[in-house]
Amino acid sequence: MAPGRPERRATLAVVAHEAGVSMATVSKVVNGRADVAPATRARIERLLVQHRYVPVGARRTTTSALVDVVFNALDSPWAIEILRGVTAALGEASTQAVVSSMPDPADIGWPRRLLLAGRNGLIVVTSDLTERHRTELATAGLPLVVIDPVDLPGADVASVGTTNWAGGLAATEHLISLGHRRIAAISGPPQLLCSRARLDGYRAAIDQHGIRVDQGLIRHGDFHHEGGFVQALSLLDCEEPPTAVFAGSDQQAFGVIEAARVRGLRVPQDLSVVGFDDLPVARWASPPLTTVRQPLADMGRMAARMVLRIAAGSRLDSNRVELATGLVVRESTAPPPRRSSPRRSPAGGQQPARGPQPSADTPKTPEQQAAAPGGPSSDAAGTTTPPMRGSA
Amino acid sequence: MAPGRPERRATLAVVAHEAGVSMATVSKVVNGRADVAPATRARIERLLVQHRYVPVGARRTTTSALVDVVFNALDSPWAIEILRGVTAALGEASTQAVVSSMPDPADIGWPRRLLLAGRNGLIVVTSDLTERHRTELATAGLPLVVIDPVDLPGADVASVGTTNWAGGLAATEHLISLGHRRIAAISGPPQLLCSRARLDGYRAAIDQHGIRVDQGLIRHGDFHHEGGFVQALSLLDCEEPPTAVFAGSDQQAFGVIEAARVRGLRVPQDLSVVGFDDLPVARWASPPLTTVRQPLADMGRMAARMVLRIAAGSRLDSNRVELATGLVVRESTAPPPRRSSPRRSPAGGQQPARGPQPSADTPKTPEQQAAAPGGPSSDAAGTTTPPMRGSA
DNA sequence: CAAGAGGTCGAAATGTTTTCGACACTCTCG
DNA sequence: CGAGAGTGTCGAAAACATTTCGACCTCTTG
Structure with a gap:
């Protein structure tokens, strides 16, 4: 484009001449016809590429x-x-x-x-x-x-x-800074690069704060609702359940929130949840989901x-x-409950009505005020990492 | 395909002849060149269509x-x-x-x-x-x-x-049968056929049960979250707020739920919400959304x-x-609250902890049991209307 | 009304694809 | 082994398509 004269577009004839065959044969190669010997075809194809040949049909500007x-x-x-x-x-x-x-x-x-x-x-x-x-x-x-x-x-x-790793790190650090120590991770399929990176970010944050990495708190699902739901149920049912969950996707996070609801736990008071993706629905979940924004579009x-x-x-x-990913703090995260485990009302039980506690309505995170009337436009604030480009 | 001989594919020449112009001119029309008079172009185009002409360049793509x-x-x-x-x-x-x-x-x-x-x-x-x-x-x-x-x-x-109309009807009748009388509708843009049909279904149900149609309870938004949120806030703030909302889309319904949360109301105890679409997320909302299923795929x-x-x-x-649309009953709908308005804790206030009340965990709707472990697969149950095909 | 501008079109040059037959080779089968 | 059938490869020529460029017309403008 920049350099080089337009120099008379390549034509079938010159390629044919150089290949020592007729135009007809070259045309057949271009159009993928069968009656060309493999050797001949290969020779012609090389020349076609060399000459940057484009058939007129493909040149039509209208197509x-x-x-x-x-x-x-x-x-x-x-x-x-x-x-x-x-x-x-x-x-x-x-x-x-x-x-x-x-x-x-x-x-x-x-x-x-x-x-x-x-x-x-x-x-x-x-x-x-x-x-x-x-x-x-x-x-x-x-x-x-x-x-x-x-x-x-x-x-x-x-x-x-x-920056999946940075996203996992930011999400987990956010939870740690709120005071959480038992933080579970529900990641995507382990063979996926992004799952592994997010999980490693999680591990790095946990590790950096001198918290023991509990393998029992690390689960894998697919990235869908169901996986989050099932894994979260199992996590909540274990001996010493987590106070926060870092989910590998927003959809998994919704599954986690639903699992909490089924178990009679409130989000974020009893369980904090962080997602990953910041799908448009994340802002409209109940409660609005704290998540790691990926600029998908x-x-x-x-x-x-x-x-x-x-x-x-x-x-x-x-x-x-x-x-760059960036943490978007909404309302699905809060400090862990005071008493080590005031949880699990006798299966199927009602929510214990405790004394005054921060209602979900109390402005707490910087994002909340903006979220109520203004909505999504201001959501992207609070990125933790600058755009970055690396070479392979 | 079935009938007719292959009959010698249409060629530029014959079209040119019939149109009384040269091949060159027809070629220009085919390729959208500028220098053809509108009248000529129209005439040639008609012939091209008649002859089902396909340029060779396009023919090449057998794929x-x-x-x-x-x-x-x-x-x-x-x-x-x-x-x-x-x-x-x-x-x-x-x-x-x-x-x-x-x-x-x-x-x-x-x-x-x-x-x-x-x-x-x-x-x-x-x-x-x-x-x-x-x-x-x-x-x-x-x-x-x-x-x-x-x-x-x-x-x-x-x-x-x-069957938008039937869907609107079914959703509204569901709310009526739960005991609701002040039922709001937040519909899509009034110029859309589907919005109007859904709203008419709503009106039909209201009317049929001898309830007065209150124009103040009928709102329009776009089909997105924001619209549901804004309209719901305004509805909840009015003199005599509704006890249930029929939203024109699931996204609007999420907006409504969020609005309820912001105003300190619980869904479904204080406010019932029905959506429309049954997006996959509907099942994973908190609470899982009662909605009218559209078989989008x-x-x-x-x-x-x-x-x-x-x-x-x-x-x-x-x-x-x-x-056919079909009502999918989940957990965002319940009978209206007993006392006519025990609502609105002083703006920004906490949720009043009332005595024992049905927790969200109590199996109540038929769908809930299926939903917990089995999930979406069984969701489509409960259709109200059979498939139907009408002629225009 | 002349000069110029711009729109419309086709003749001819140019480019591409297809058809069909030539040729060479292989594989039967007598 | 040799005739004939079958098959794969290719090019000459015919058929088809596109582009260039100039002729012709009409409309404007001075």
């Missing part, structure tokens, strides 16, 4: 460019936030998003189809390509960006994440920009970008 | 067919539910979804671009096309299905909706199937399909 967006599962509000960012950023480049779920790893034809369909790029969200798929796409030069990679991606794969936006940049041929500043 | 899915806004969990159904159904026909937001009504070129991009269909969600866009797409024969149309669509537009699935059916050339059984 909108498309980027595939592949989700692991289309089953949480999480996905729509990402998608919003992606479509917004793509839209600025008159490109659109093709949404799909992760294909079966056994589906050998997928990369081929993707390429033949002439997609301009691929964004993969919280899931991983098989090695085979990845290399096939890479050799074909399809721009690829991974959001929240399952595992630490190779240095050659562009990816966008957030921004992640989508960033990923889309990166794909477009790669597609345009320019190099990325960094192959790995991490956006 | 994935695409359907555009246009959302009014990509900002609620609502959207992802719909999208999930759409992608699932499209996937079965190896078709993919291109997601975008509603284009600017002033964007004259949009239908053109859509057609030139060779899309196989269009699904529009909760929004309306301008008349101009619609007719342009219709004359080009692009398969179109509208989900939850803003207004009653013409008989020639296929659409998918739910099914709506998406149905719309996708209809688009594919139209694209395949077969006629639809009916141009208008309404899927």
Whole structure:
């Protein structure tokens, strides 16, 4: 773009001449026809790439460019936030998003189809390509960006994440600073990079304050409601239950809150809960959820920009970008109850009516006042970490 | 497909001949070039459609067919539910979804671009096309299905909706049967078809039980949290506040619950709340939300199937399909408080600790037992209305 | 009314795809 | 072994599509 004269676009004829075949044969390679010998095909393909050949059909300006967006599962509000960012950023480049779920790893034809369909790029969200798929796409030069990679991606794969570790740290430190000492963690699936990072942040905070890390307080679920609910029930039922729970996602946090309710505990008076994500609903939970904000839409936006940049041929500043998380303090966290365990009214029992205690209505956190009338706009305040970009 | 010989695909030349212009001119129309007089362009376009002309460039893509899915806004969990159904159904026909937001009504070129991009269909969600866009797409024969149309669509537009009226009725009757008499409604924007239908269902129920419809208890917001929150605050602050609120969406219902909390009222003891949608989070709210279930994913699935059916050339059984809503009773509804108004602790005050009262833990609704361990799978029980299909 | 500007269109040049037949090779089967 | 059928690979030419550029027209403006 920047350098080099336009220099007469590559044409089938010159490629054919250099390859020592007819135009017809080159055309067949371009269009993926069968009747070309593998060796011939390979030779021609190399030349096509060298010459940056683009078929006229693909050159039509009228055909909108498309980027595939592949989700692991289309089953949480999480996905729509990402998608919003992606479509917004793509839209600025008159490109659109093709949404799909992760294909079966056994589906050998997928990369081929993707390429033949002439997609301009691929964004993969919280899931991983098989090695085979990845290399096939890479050799074909399809721009690829991974959001929240399952595992630490190779240095050659562009990816966008957030500072999960810092988020876990901030959340846990917040709980510690409120006076909590028995803090449980309900994390996501242990094989996910982000789960591990968040959990390590938790461990780091616990450790740093000289609290013993109790393995019994560390649980794993999927990132969904159910996992939080089930694990929380089990935690609350144990000998010496935690006074606070750091959940690996907002959805899990809701499950935890529900579990507390089922057990007759009040949040935050009897149990503090911190989530992770800051989905729009977090502000509207009862009580409004203290959580670690992930700029989901921004992640989508960033990923889309990166794909477009790669597609345009320019190099990325960094192959790995991490956006800042930030703690958003709302009302699901409070100091732990005074007496070591005034809890568990005889199963199914009523809430013990104790004397005057800070009602949920009392302004306590800095965020609360803003939250009541103003709402979400002021939510992002209180970030603990500055934006940071690291190189892989 | 079924009938007719392949009959020599349409070519630029024949269209040019019939239109009485040169191939060059037709090519320009196909590619959206500027230098074609409007009259000429229109004439040629009509012929192109008649001949089902597809440019070779577009023909090359033997791979994935695409359907555009246009959302009014990509900002609620609502959207992802719909999208999930759409992608699932499209996937079965190896078709993919291109997601975008509603284009600017002033964007004259949009239908053109859509057609030139060779899309196989269009699904529009909760929004309306301008008349101009619609007719342009219709004359080009692009398969179109509208989900939850803003207004009653013409008989020639296929659409998918739910039995909003029945849902509003069921929700309100549930509240009435619990003993409520002052029941407020916070509906969506009055210009939306679904808002009006839900509200009319509410009115019908109120009316049928000989209760006076109090206009002061009927409010409108957008379908989001904020609207529910603001309207609920205002309702709770009025002279004779309602004992129950029927919200036009789950998100609004969350806003209502939050408003109750801010005012020191308990749900459901002091205020019953019914939502609409049954988003996955509804089951995980505190308390779990009684709501009217809309089969969002099914709506998406149905719309996708209809688009594919139209694209395949077969006629639809009916141009208008309404899927059944069903009341899901959880724990945000209960009989109204005994004494006419034991409410409002002096602003900002603490919750009055009254004597033994049914704790949230006491099994009360049939759904609760199922909900605790089993969760969402059993949620759909209790539908009030059978599936129904009506013709426009 | 002349000069200029700008819109509309097609001839021809240019580029791409498809069809179809040539050729070479392999694999039967007699 | 050798004829014939089958198959894979490729190119010549035909068919198809797009772009360039100039002709022609109309409308404005001085």
